[in-house]
Amino acid sequence: MISSTQPATRDDVARHYDQLDRFYREIWGDHVHHGLWITGRETSEEATRNLMDAVVAKARLSPGMELCDVGCGYGHTSRIIATEQLVKVTGLTVSPAQQRYAVSATPPDLPATFLVEDWLHNERPTAAFDALIAIESTEHMADKARVFSEAARVLKPGGRMVICAWLANETLKPWQHRHLIEPICREGRMPGLGTQTEYTSWMTSAGFQVEDVQDVSPQVSRTWPICAWRFILRTLRRPSYIRFLLDPKNDNRIFALTMLRLWLAYHTGAMRYVIFSATKS
Template sequence: MIESTLPATPTEVAGHYDQLDRFYREIWGDHVHHGLWITGKESSDQATRNLMDAVVTRARLKAGMHLCDVGCGYGQTSRIIAREQQVKVTGLTISPAQLRYAQQATEPGLPVEFLLRDWQHNNLPDASFDAVIAVESTEHMQDKARVFSEAARVLKPGGRLVVCAWLAAEQPTPWEDRHLLEPICREGRMPSLGTATDLVRWMTAAGLSVESSDDVSLQVMRTWPICAWRFIRGVITRPSYLRFLLDPKHDNRIFGLTMLRLWLAYRTGAMRYVIFQASKSGAQAGADEIRYPL
């Protein structure tokens, strides 16, 4: 596991997203997660939708179920799932800016509730959800074992967990650790980056049966050159971007460099992206096997 050399408390993570609120929405969009290119011909919007669909498929949602979206961001994934799958959704974020936007963007009558709450201390009732999803949010949490024990606690018997995770390679080189992975953790306000093996171990220890672990790194890596280009274009065409970067009071302005590190980390294989599917009960399948693309 790669650990940041600086602390990343929930307060600091929330501050990161609040300070970069405008940039995240303009560069990443309301979903704030990677795209998944299946054919390679998709637009960035289609690729973003592909990733959400991959999560929905693995969660096996049915009308009337109750879903928890851990680290819901601006709530776009929660809204689409509630609307299309006809399930009730509870979304959690630690960013006040994200919470305000999520609540304002949700149409009346949609069965979606957004809470300003740290997942590691969520106070949600035991066995209250049919499914839990965490799309690129577990990286920001310090106690990884607790992350998954909380998922097991709030899931109903037979409930499903789907996690899309940024990960470190199993054996990164010292150069990759020093110049890519640790700075990505530090600059992105992530306490640590686990490996795929780490996450399987934490889920299994929490009593979850890991059914699949699909490495889709090659299919998501196109996200970063797209984001980097959008950022560079913003710096050139929007004076507010440059003012933000030059203002020393913005301690998250380094994120422009972080995007380039992420791009390189995927290109070198130091960074991995894996979609995990697990359940609270049932026969375990493939818990010790990580499937990598050819």
């Protein structure tokens, strides 16, 4: 695993998303995850929906199931799943700003609950869920082995797990490590990025049977040039963006540069995006 040179605690991750709350939603929307371009002609909204649909298909949901969304963000994905798949969703985030927005945007009759809770120390009951998804959240957790042992604990026997993960290439060049992956970890408040081999090993050790590993890196990489361009345009047009970038109290303003690193990391193959599907044995 490629580790950050700067420790990233739960509070660091929460502050990252709280400080960047408005920027994430204005630049990319409520999903807060990559888009998946299948035809290459999709809008960014259609692409983010494609990724969600891929996760839902792999989770094999059916009405009446209970789903845990680990790292639910603003709850947009959870709300759509609860509405369309007729399942009960429990979404977890470490960001109070995200949780407040998720609760405020959720109709009272929708079976979707959002909690501020650290997955590594979660209070979910054992064998409570039929399925679990984690879309780009495991990167923020230091103890990756515990991520999956907790998933195995809260899932029922035969329960499904779908993980969308940012990964480091198995064979990084030294310059890619130094100038791309490690800074991305540090600036994105991620303790470290694992590899495909490591993720598979952690899942297997936790008692999962890994059934599918899909590398969609080329299909998601367009996310970051779009984000970077939108950020540049808004910075030129909105004084509030400039004030945010110049304010030393906003220690997450460096993420403006991270977007460019991510763009280059995908372009050079230093970074990969993989969707894992697994079943609890």
